[in-house]
Amino acid sequence: MLAFIGGTGLTRMENLKILQRHDITTRFGKPSAPVLEGELDGQRVLFLARHGDPHVLLPHQVNYRANLVALKEAGATAIVAANAVGGITADAPTGALVLPDQIIDYTYGRDMTLFDDPAEPLVHVDFSWPFDGALRNALKEKLAETELSWTDGGCYAATQGPRLETAAEILRLERDGCDIVGMTGMPEAVLARELALPYAMLSLVVNPAAGKSTHEITMAEIEAVIHDGMASVCLLLADFARD
Numbered sequence: 572m573l574a575f576i577g578g579t580g581l582t583r584m585e586n587l588k589i590l591q592r593h594d595i596t597t598r599f600g601k602p603s604a605p606v607l608e609g610e611l612d613g614q615r616v617l618f619l620a621r622h623g624d625p626h627v628l629l630p631h632q633v634n635y636r637a638n639l640v641a642l643k644e645a646g647a648t649a650i651v652a653a654n655a656v657g658g659i660t661a662d663a664p665t666g667a668l669v670l671p672d673q674i675i676d677y678t679y680g681r682d683m684t685l686f687d688d689p690a691e692p693l694v695h696v697d698f699s700w701p702f703d704g705a706l707r708n709a710l711k712e713k714l715a716e717t718e719l720s721w722t723d724g725g726c727y728a729a730t731q732g733p734r735l736e737t738a739a740e741i742l743r744l745e746r747d748g749c750d751i752v753g754m755t756g757m758p759e760a761v762l763a764r765e766l767a768l769p770y771a772m773l774s775l776v777v778n779p780a781a782g783k784s785t786h787e788i789t790m791a792e793i794e795a796v797i798h799d800g801m802a803s804v805c806l807l808l809a810d811f812a813r814d
């Protein structure tokens with residue numbers, strides 16, 4: 572069963588007809604919210620609000636391990652995660668969707684593996700290509716049918732937050748080869764890999780990253796873009812679930 576993780580601006584999927592709430596407690600504790608099982612355009616899917624419902628958890632407070640394990644226990648076989656990001660390069664203008672194909676992890680102090688039990692065999696998972704190719708291709712096909720502005724590929728910088736970056740930090744990320752910056756992609760992506768769950772990310776660019784515009788970055792500016800952008804993401808995901 573396909574699962575969606577909704578980020579900022581996607582706490583609820585208005586088009587999801589909820590059939591069941593899975594109130595799961597994992598060995599890592601409780602996920603951000605109950606895993607919702609429902610129908611999206613007639614297709615059975617799972618949905619989890621990454622920051623809780625209502626949105627209360629900051630990116631570094633999210634229990635990513637519980638979220639991913641709960642999705643697996645609820646029957647997820649693949650995950651598409653939506654998130655809001657800042658745009659660094661010209662390939663990531665505000666309002667566009669990016670389907671990243673790489674990640675650099677700048678987070679720290681987060682629980683970033685499921686293999687923390689010395690009694691269990693340790694596995695070093697291959698993470699050369701953090702996103703699932705087949706899932707990305709399927710998303711690309713759907714995006715190509717829309718009028719939305721989107722970019723195939725790009726490197727996602729996962730920063731710790733909750734503050735936004737300095738202009739110098741963004742220049743460094745750009746020199747490192749990053750196109751977009753967000754606070755939630757890691758460890759979410761690697762935990763999906765550790766669970767052998769195909770995972771892809773759909774990133775909505777909601778602001779030019781620090782130093783990339785002449786204005787201060789305000790929540791009002793971000794929220795204006797998120798409102799329409801996430802509505803498009805919801806429609807796209809419904810369309811994606813159907814095929």
Ligand code: HPA
Pocket residue numbers: 655656657658730735736752753754777778779780781
């Ligand atoms: N930086 C980090 N995370 C973000 C940003 C940003 O500019 N915008 C939305 N999430």
